[in-house]
Amino acid sequence: MKAIKKINNNVAICVDDNNKELIAFGKGIGFPSMPYQITDLGSISMTFYRMDKSYYKLLEEIPEEVFEVSALIVKRAQNTLDCRLNPNLLPGLADHINFALIRLKKFKKMKMLFSYDVEQLYPAETELGRYAVNLIQKKLLVKLPESEITNIAMHFVNAEEENINDSSKWDVELLIDGITNEIEKWFGVSIDRKGFNYNRFVMHLRYSLKRIEEKKQFEDDNGKLFEIMKEESPEIYKCSLKISSIIGDKLQEQITQDEILYLMIHISRILKNNTAN
Template sequence: MKAVKKINNNVAVCLDNNENELIAFGKGIGFPTMPYKIVDLSTISMTFYKMDESFYNLLKEIPEEIFEISAIIVKRAQMTLDCNLNPNILPGLADHINFAIKRMKKYKEMKMLFSYDIEKLYPEETSLGRYAVKLVQKKLFVKLPESEITNIAMHFVNAEEENINENTVLDVEQLIEEITGIIEMKFKIKIDRKGFNYNRFVIHLRYYLKRIEENKQFVDDNGELFKAMQEKNPKVYECAELISIIIDEKLNSKITEDEVLYLMIHIGRILKNNTIN
């Protein structure tokens, strides 16, 4: 195996003997000058194939310890869930845990709810969410709220590739392009379609539409955070509200306040990091 690009000190982009690209974990594998051959494969603890390149920069953004904890959680999911997981579950989960920790520190009194309905529908995924919350507390000394058990469980539900309704892919792609056009028109920008912030926004949209189809929208009572973001970024809120109206009209749904909040977060990230004007 050859290491070709450093992600951080313990993670690197590698090529296996068949020239297939993968993300490899191993203590210190990011230290040597790239590229180099990894002779002792016992130093590799975990590997992940087919991760979207647009997420590589995101992996550099996330604190190394959160990234490594997320990898442990994903590895456990691979061993316990009887299905294929989307390879982008790793950066998506790490990004979520990182944001959850920041959000909890800033809004300590915010009330959020654990979903017993999700626990009944997805007991294995909920068990993974509970394991993740305990692992974060053990490794980082941060006690996440119980609602994060549900949120993390839903990350794994959404990452189970067999659950995605392939019959709706074309319509979803058209809707995503329409939504992207709304953001570009509203803020007079040209979005970088290859950027990792845009790609995680697209992933969020795909699985939000899936949650609508299955009647499983997020309802976490994030009212305090919603109002804070609404006041701080009124134009982002207006854009998210317009997108929600379009989605509701097309799918005969009613978007929740929490889902609007997540749209606002993703739109804000796109605007902050977009490199095409």
């Protein structure tokens, strides 16, 4: 196996003997000058194949300890769930956990509740979410709110490949493209749709659309935070209202205030990180 690019000190992009690209974890494998041949395969602790290359830059931005904890959680899911998981689960989950840690500091007042409906519908995934929250507390010394059990559980539900290509009454890709067009038009920007920031936005948007379609919207007591963001970012608020209206019309659902708040946070994030002007 050849290591071709460093992600961090313990993670590298590699090519196996069949010339297939993968993400490999192993103590110190990111230290040597790249490329180099890994002769001791016993030093490799975990491997992940078929990951979309557009997520590679995202992996470099996620703190090493967060990425490694996320990999352990994904490995547990692979050994627990009786199905194939989307290979992009790892970067998606790592980004979610990293954002949850940031949100805990920045939006301390934001409350999202543990969903007993999700627990009833997806008991195995919920148990993995509980394992993840406990592991994060043990490894990173941060106690995430109980709602993160639900949020992380839904990442596993979304990653189960039999659900991903499920033909739906509506075209998800077309809706996401329309939402992106609306953001570009509203703020006079051009969003780099091949960049990892856009992929991150789409990932969170898919999660939101799934919640809305399955009637599991966020509906908590975040009124104060909503009013603060509305006052601080009036254009983001107005744009979020327009997009919520588009989604609501398409899915024939009334979008909750908390879902609008969630959308505002992610629109703010993609605008802040967008590099294509």
